[in-house]
Amino acid sequence: MSEDQKKQLEQQLWNIANTLRGKMNADEFRDYILGFIFYKYLSEKMYRYADSILKQDGIKYSEIKEETAKGKEYIEAIKEEALEKLGYFLKPSELFSEVAKRGNNGKEGKESFILEDLQKILTNIEQSTMGTASEDDFDNLFEDLDLTSTKLGRTESAKNEIISKVLAHLDKIDFQLDNNELDILGDAYEYLIGQFASGAGKKAGEFYTPQGVSKVLARIVTTGKSKLKSAYDPTCGSGSLLLRVAKEVKEVGDFYGQELNRTTYNLCRMNMILHDVHYRKFDIRQEDTLERPQHIDKRFEAVVANPPFSAQWSASPLFMSDDRFSQYGKLAPSSKADFAFVQHMIYQLAENGTMAIVLPHGVLFRGGAEQHIRKYLIEDRNYLDAVIGLPANIFYGTSIPTCILVFKKCRENPEDVLFIDASQHFEKVKTQNNLRDEDIDKIIETYRNRSEEEKYSKRIQLQNIASQDYNLNIPRYVDTFEAEDSIDINKLAAELVELDKQIIETDKTIAGFCKELNISTPF
Numbered sequence: 001m002s003e004d005q006k007k008q009l010e011q012q013l014w015n016i017a018n019t020l021r022g023k024m025n026a027d028e029f030r031d032y033i034l035g036f037i038f039y040k041y042l043s044e045k046m047y048r049y050a051d052s053i054l055k056q057d058g059i060k061y062s063e064i065k066e067e068t069a070k071g072k073e074y075i076e077a078i079k080e081e082a083l084e085k086l087g088y089f090l091k092p093s094e095l096f097s098e099v100a101k102r103g104n105n106g107k108e109g110k111e112s113f114i115l116e117d118l119q120k121i122l123t124n125i126e127q128s129t130m131g132t133a134s135e136d137d138f139d140n141l142f143e144d145l146d147l148t149s150t151k152l153g154r155t156e157s158a159k160n161e162i163i164s165k166v167l168a169h170l171d172k173i174d175f176q177l178d179n180n181e182l183d184i185l186g187d188a189y190e191y192l193i194g195q196f197a198s199g200a201g202k203k204a205g206e207f208y209t210p211q212g213v214s215k216v217l218a219r220i221v222t223t224g225k226s227k228l229k230s231a232y233d234p235t236c237g238s239g240s241l242l243l244r245v246a247k248e249v250k251e252v253g254d255f256y257g258q259e260l261n262r263t264t265y266n267l268c269r270m271n272m273i274l275h276d277v278h279y280r281k282f283d284i285r286q287e288d289t290l291e292r293p294q295h296i297d298k299r300f301e302a303v304v305a306n307p308p309f310s311a312q313w314s315a316s317p318l319f320m321s322d323d324r325f326s327q328y329g330k331l332a333p334s335s336k337a338d339f340a341f342v343q344h345m346i347y348q349l350a351e352n353g354t355m356a357i358v359l360p361h362g363v364l365f366r367g368g369a370e371q372h373i374r375k376y377l378i379e380d381r382n383y384l385d386a387v388i389g390l391p392a393n394i395f396y397g398t399s400i401p402t403c404i405l406v407f408k409k410c411r412e413n414p415e416d417v418l419f420i421d422a423s424q425h426f427e428k429v430k431t432q433n434n435l436r437d438e439d440i441d442k443i444i445e446t447y448r449n450r451s452e453e454e455k456y457s458k459r460i461q462l463q464n465i466a467s468q469d470y471n472l473n474i475p476r477y478v479d480t481f482e483a484e485d486s487i488d489i490n491k492l493a494a495e496l497v498e499l500d501k502q503i504i505e506t507d508k509t510i511a512g513f514c515k516e517l518n519i520s521t522p523f
Contacts, residue, residue, distance in 0.1 A: 006184060006187065006188070009173065009184065009188050010187075010188050010191045010192070012169075012173055013033075013037065013173070013188055013191075013192055014191075014192065014195055015169075016033065016166060016169045016170060017029060017030075017033040017192065017195075019162065019165060019166055019169070020032055020033060020152075020162065020166065028151060030192075030193075030196040031144040031145065031263060031267075032145060032152075032166075033166070033192070034189070034192060034193070034267065034270065035142060035144065035145040035270070036145075036166060036167065036170060037170065037185075037189065037192075037274075038270045038273070038274055039096055039121075039122065039125075039142075040096040040170050040171070040175070041175065041177075041185060041273075041274050042088060042090065042096075042125065042273075043090060043094075043095040043096035043097065044096070044175060044177050045086060045177065046061075046082065046086065046088075046089070046090045046095065047060075047061045047062065047092075047095055048177060048178070049081075049082060049085060049086060050078050050082070053077075053078055053081060054074070054078075061078070061092055061095075062092050062095065062097075062098070063092075064092050066091060066092060066093060075091060075092075079128070083128065083129070083132050083134070087129060087132070087133070087134030087137060087138065087273075087278075087279035087280075088125050088128050088129055088134065088138055089125075089128040090121070090124075090125060090128075091124075094121045094124060094125075096167070096170075096171065097171055099114055099117065099118055099121065099167060100164075100167040100168055100170070100171035101171075102114050102117070103160070103163065103164030103167055103168065104164050104165075104167075104168045112164075113156070113160050114160065114163070114164060114167075115147045115148075115156065115159060115160050115163060118147060118163070119147050119148075122142040122145060123142070125138065125141075125142070126138050126139060126140065126141055126142065133279070133280060134279040134280075137269055137272075137273070137279045137282070137284075138269075138279075140266070141266055141269060141270065142266075143262075143266065144263050144266055147159065147163065185274060186243070186274060186275040186276070189271065189274055189275075190211075190240060190243070190271075193208055193238050193240065193267075193271070194208065194210075194211065196208075197210075197396050208237060208238055208240060208396065209237065209240060209241050209306040209358070209395075210394060210395060210396070210434070210435075211240075211244075212394070212434060212435030212436075212439070212440055213306065213358060213390065213394065213395075213404075213435065214240060214241050214244040215244060215435075215440050216356075216388070216404065216435070216440055216443055216444065217241060217244070217245075217304045217306075217356045217358065217404065218241070218244040218245040218247070218248045218304065219248055219440075219444045220354065220356045220386075220404070220406055220444070220447060221245060221302040221303070221304055221353075221354040221355065221356050222245060222248040222249050222302065222354075223354065223444075223447070223448055225249060225301075226249055226250050226251075227249055227250055227251045227252075227253075228245070228249055228251070228252045228253065228301045228302050229253045229254070229301045229350075230252070230253055230254045230255075230256060230298070230300045230301050230302070230350075231245045231246070231252050231254075231255055231256070231300065231301070231302040231303075231304070232255075232256040232257065232295065232298075232300035232302070232303050232304075232345075232348060233256075233257045233258075233303075233304050233305050234257070234258050234289040234293075234303075234305055234307070234341065234344060234345060234348075235258070235259065235260075235289060235305050235306065235307040235308065235341070236257030236258060236259050236268055236284065237259060237264055237267075237268065237306070238264060238267045238268050238271050239255075239257060239267075239268035239269075239271040239272055239284070240271070241304050241305075241306060242255050242257055242272075242304070243271065243272070243275050243277075245302055245304060246275075246277075252281075252302075253281070254281050254282065254283070255272065255277060255281060255282040255283070255284075256282070256283050256284075256295050256298065256300065257282075257283075257284045257285070258284070258285045258286075258287060258289045258293070258294050258295070259284065259285075259286055260286070260287065260288050260289070262286060265284065265285075265286040268284050269282075269284050272284065283295070289341075289344060290313050290314075290337060290340050290341070290344060291313070291314060293324075293344065295348065296324075296347075296348070298348065299348055299349065299350040299351075299353070300348055300349065300350055300353060301350050301352065301353040301354075302353060302354060302355075303345050303348060303349050303353060303354075303355040303356075303357075304355070304356050304357070305341060305345060305357045305358070306357075306358040307337070307338070307341040307357070307358075307359075308337075309338070309359070309360045309398065309400070309402075310335070310336045310337070310338055310360055310362065311336075311337045311338075312334060312335055312336075312337065313332075313334060313337040313340055314334065315331045315332065315333060315334035315337075315340070319331055323347065324343055324344050324347040325340070325343050327376075328343060328372070328373055328376050329372065329376070330369040330372045330373060331369060332369060332370065332373065333368065333369055333370070336362070336366070336370070338359050338360065338362075338363045338370075339363060339369075339370050339373045339374075341357065342357060342359075342363075342373070342377075342405065342407075343373070345357060345407075346377075346383060346407055346409075349407065349409060350409075351409050351410055352410060353408070353409070354385075354406065354407075354408055355406065355407040355408070356404055356405070356406050356407075357404065357405050357407075358390075358402055358403070358404055359402065359403055359404075359405060360400055360401075360402055360403075361389075361400070361401045361402065361403055361473075363403070363405070363472075364387065364403060364471070364472035364473050364474070365471045365472065365473040371469070371470055371471075374470045374472065375470040377407070378417070378462065378465060378466075378470055379462075379466065379470070381409075382411065382414055382462070383407045383408060383409060383411070384405065384406075384407060384417050385406040385407060385408045385411055385413070385417065385418065386404075386405075386406040386417065386418040386419070386420065386447055387403060387404075387405060387406075387417065387418070387419050387420070387472050387474060388403060388404040388405075388406070388419075388420040388422060388443060388447070389401070389403050389419075389420065389421045389422055389423045389474045389478075390402045390403060390404065390422060390423060390435075391422070391423050391424070391425070391426040391433045391435070392423070392433065393431075393432060393433045394426070394432070394433045394434070394435065396432075401423060403474070406447070413450060413459075415461065415462065416459040416460055416461050416462065417459070417460050417462070417465060418446075418447065418450050418457065418458075418459050418460075419457065419458050419459075419460055419472075419474055419477040419478050420443060420446055420447065420456065420457045420478070421455070421456060421457070421474050421475075421478040421480055422435075422439065422442070422443050422456075423474075424480070425439040425442065426439055427439075442456075455478065455479065455480045456478065457478065458477050458478050460477045464477075510522070
């Protein structure tokens, strides 16, 4: 598939999504369209896998007569294989294409109602996994697709019509799942998530990290590695950041993530499966990461996150006995959980791992407990590897400047910390700032080579940071001051004299006009 064809597919899917736009807001119709795309994906995977099993029998999965004894025998055998290989099961009559046809094949002007059947099918997909290894990955996966919602239409007929129309449009699109070289559908899905994020305002931060920032984080934590045993995101949103890490290496052994928002958690699981990550290779949990961590016994080779900026958390004194926080002597303030996420992630970072986290600029210089934690990380542990300043207005829903902190437990360059000021390197797109490929490449090349460049990057010795009371504000270390052009005072004085002469001549001309008109002069 060419780049033009890929863009055409993305536009087709966006146009179909817009079929629902007039009926609900962006985050609501997102759940429907992404859910239906996911259902189509599961169906195509199912019948392709079933057809491969049935090939020796010379029949297609869609040709099986479900009510016959032979058909039931086939289906039972295929179900057992599919649950092991795919993690779920769909009968021939439950396939997306069959439902789409039923919804758009009304006879004699009568509508074919599919809403009830469709709801049952989505429930059946979830229930087919009960008691199997994939049960947690499919549990309540379609709960946000409420086909009874009045947002789809005031009457059952109206709801049925709009859903049938969306399914019919999707049914015409070839997802090219046989093309193993390209993740065509995965890329299109990511495109849609990005489009929804751009229209979701402040809510976008709950589920999406801009692609440019994701690339920077992913390339940092994969530096020097072609394979990763594990990747972890404690605030994983839609999973886009974890999937971006996977694109930077040949293989990731296992993916781990935790997400508080239920709808976003469902979206993340869909996104993983849709990107062909096998259900046995990811473990995504829905829970509050700081209060109730779900993977606390594990250590990860790559740790990335874009946590909610300056979120509130309990900061309960009980956490002083929690191994994640106890060694620091202080907790992050309850009004700003930024360093609580840092502490949590460092605890779960493997000795040979790299961690990169996006945070608001305030973490670099705020005092109190946060200064105490910074000092411990730098002076006592020497874990801080780099500080990277990003442009303002780069995240959806907030214009504040942000930074990336990079941590390693075993640093190759323990004598200094690399500071990069990338805040002025971006492209303005409408009201949003955007990291271009050249901006990303410059950050990564500078980080990997630990190179110094005037007004852009500088390696700072640890004692210098200590002398600044562990204030990490980037301008203290990277001088970006631009001297103004010198002013020639004599030339300026001459210009003022000439200007005075011109004013006198102009006044004379105006006075002459006033005299001719027999009116008073204005001066």
